[in-house]
Amino acid sequence: MGLYGVLGSALSGLRVTQAGLDVVSRNVSNADTPGYTRKTLERSTMVVGSNVTGIRIGDIVRDVDSLVQRQLRLENSGAGYVRILKQYYDQLDLMLGEPGSANGVDTLFNTFRSSMEALATSPDSFIAREQALRDAQVLAGNLNQLSSDIQAMRLEAERGIGDAVQRANELLGKIAKINMDIGSRDQLESPPADLLDIRDGYISELSELMDIQVMERERGTVSIMTKSGTMLLDLLPVELQFDQRGSMTPQSLYSDDPAERGVGTIRIVSQNGAVLDLIENNQIRSGKISALLELRDEFLVDAQAQLDVLAEALARSLSGRTVDGTATTVGTQDGFDVDLTGIQSGDRVNLTLATQPGGAEQTYTIIRVDDPASLPLDNSVTADPNDIVIGVDFSGGYASVAAQLNAALGPQVDVSAPGGNVLRFLDDGDATANSTGSLYGADGSTLNLAGLNGEALTINVNGVDNVFNFGPATTGQDLQSWLDGLPGIGATIAAGDLVITGDTPADGFSITFSNPSVGTATGLSEGSFNTSAITSVDASITNTALDGNGLAIPLFVDGGSPYTGRLEGMPQRIGFAGRISVNAALLADNTKLVQYGAGIEIGDPARPLDMLRRLTQMQITFPAETKVAGSTPYTGTVSGFVQRIISYQGAIAQDVSQATEAQETVVAQLEERFTSRSGVNIDQEMAHLIELQTAYQANTRLITAFREMMDLLMRM
DSSP states (O other), X not given: OOHHHHHHHHHHHHHHHHHHHXXXXXXXXXXXXXXXXXXXXXEEEEEETTEEEEEEEEEEEEOOOHHHHHHHHHHHHHHHHHHHHHHHHHHHHHHHOOTTOTTOHHHHHHXXXXXHHHHHHOTTOHHHHHXXXXXXXXXXXXXXXXXXXXXXXXXXXXXXXXXXXXXXXXXXXXXXXXXXXXXXXXXXXXXXXXXXXXXXXXXXXXXXXXXXXXXXXXXXXXXXXXXXXXXXXSSSBOEEEEOOOSXXXXXXXXXXXXXXXXXXXXXXXXXXXXXXXXXTTTOOOSHHHHHHHHIIIIIHHHHHHHHHHHHHHHHHHHXXXXXXXXXXXXXXXXXXXXXXXXXXXXXXXXXXXXXXXXXXEEEEEEEEESOGGGOSOOGGGSSOTTOEEXXXXXXXXXXXXXXXXXXXXXXXXXXXXXXXXXXXXXXXXXXXXXOOSOOOTTTSTTOBOGGGTTOEEEEEETTEEEEEEOOTTOBHHXXXXXXXXXXXXXXXXXXXXXXXXXXXXXXXXXXXXXXXXXXXXXXXXXXXXXXXXXXXXXXXEEOOSSSSSOSXXXXXXXXXXXXXXXXXXXXXXXXXXXXXXXXXXXXXXXXXXXXXXXXXXXXXXXXXXXXXHHHHTOOEEEOGGGOTTTTSOEEEOHHHHHHHHHHHHHHHHHHXXXXXXXXXXXXXXXXXXXXXXXXXXXXXXXXXXXXXXXXXXXXXXXXXXXXHHHHHHHHO
16 A cells, blocks of 8 residues: 555545544434434445455444334333223212212212111101202212213313324325335435434334334335234325214213114225224234223223112112012912012012922013104113013003913913903913814824824923834824823823823923924923922012102102113113202102101101111122223112212222233333443443544544655655
């Protein structure tokens, strides 16, 4: 290398040193800038032939720990999720009040209960009656306000989803633009490090909105999809659409059916026009959007359901009267008559049926409806997980009701309408079946059953199916002999008729045919015989009048209408907490809190004591959807249910707070790890600055030496 080679090397060294100083200055000036990562200058040796001629400036690159970065994005989604939950649950916990606080639901209920105790002690006191009504109004008003506040929170969540979706679209668009900028550069050119920092900032913000996974592509571009695998950004971004609603009521619920859905849903519209519902397909599982969706559609709906069930319990526990069935016998059939006078849509008849033998019981809940469009009813409309629900349209009268029940209950129960508003429920009688119209003769041999060739008769004895197949030469005697040989029953020929009886009073059987022609030829009838016993029948009917029907009283009503729990259309219970009020007729005449019929003295404590018993002692099964007992129904008093609501919501708020604290700790630790590796360390930059200064001085010394040597040559 000649002198000019020394000069070239020194000059290239100065250029690299100058570029290095520029990188250090940018690092130092952006040490506290969020999202900025430490930059370093790559350099490479310049070689000509076999000689090193200097140093070449390379790319400015980032020092990023990609593993920690991926983990941080994942935890950012979790942090975004719990932060939103904590924000809303803090607000909900404040609304419900701490246990025992002045405006807490439990305190207001206990105040109402105390006023009822005072009324029971002094029923003739005008002040006691007025105080009881005022406390009832305060409790109802508090439920109204809580319901309104919860719906306001759901509407706030709806708007938050809309804002988050809009921001997600903006971020996807910005990331796509950076992808295009990077992709349009020369293939040999590395993407600008600062541009990648900006892109990663957008990705980090997007990860707080929803759970995503990022895939590095060639030349520094990225693709983004949800954790569940839905593509959000490939060559172009998808468009997220949210059909935001402007109002929210308890009836505004999410449904996969667009015609029934009362809230907005998030859909992806891809570049080719394909549409995917992200909520229906559970594509967003973490992040701020997921939390807002769960609050709107689950957590706050649960809170509303708890208030609605509480309001329902207050109304129905006080207004419901139980009508017990009256035992009756018709021939060999036993059962009950029940008077349904005053039954309304939503009121119920409870039937308990025991099967023979063994006595296993099944409960049927028969619910009145007045619109057949609401049928059939699902078993989930009651809180009892073990009952069978039968919805019955009462609009056609009691004969129609009996026919509907016979079709639903089958041959084990015989339902009829003997007159008035009475329904009669009878079991299937004793274990005796007689043929009619077919001449079996003395021993059955005279009855030719060859015409039934290929048909079958099934007789179920004590739960066991037995099948008789008719052949080309079958006679009545063959059938009688087969029946008589079955365990649990016997069969004889008496006066030309076939008689089938159970061996003991506990034995029962049922008869079915493969074809109606079997019944015609054998003279037998399909049906059951001694397979059932009706244990009990009673009705729960809502009192709408203040007197004349016993102690039950409609203290709480649905606006100006009775609360009966009707199920037509949207169930009456949904949103009832926002509509519950004190009966205006009681506010006009508070004596009805005591006087429940003609001749009842104003000092009679019977009704106040009964009201107090219903609120504090009567056991009620509350539906599992309230979640106060986990995934099972809660059985307890109204008072106990109030405590369960407060405890449940308080526990959830505490769990959310603890989860938020834990998640924030995880994110902080990851951010610290990421910063320690990828952030700017001032001490490290200062040490590098000294190295650059030393290199700069060395290169300038070479240039000085070159100049001195050239001056010397020129003077020669």
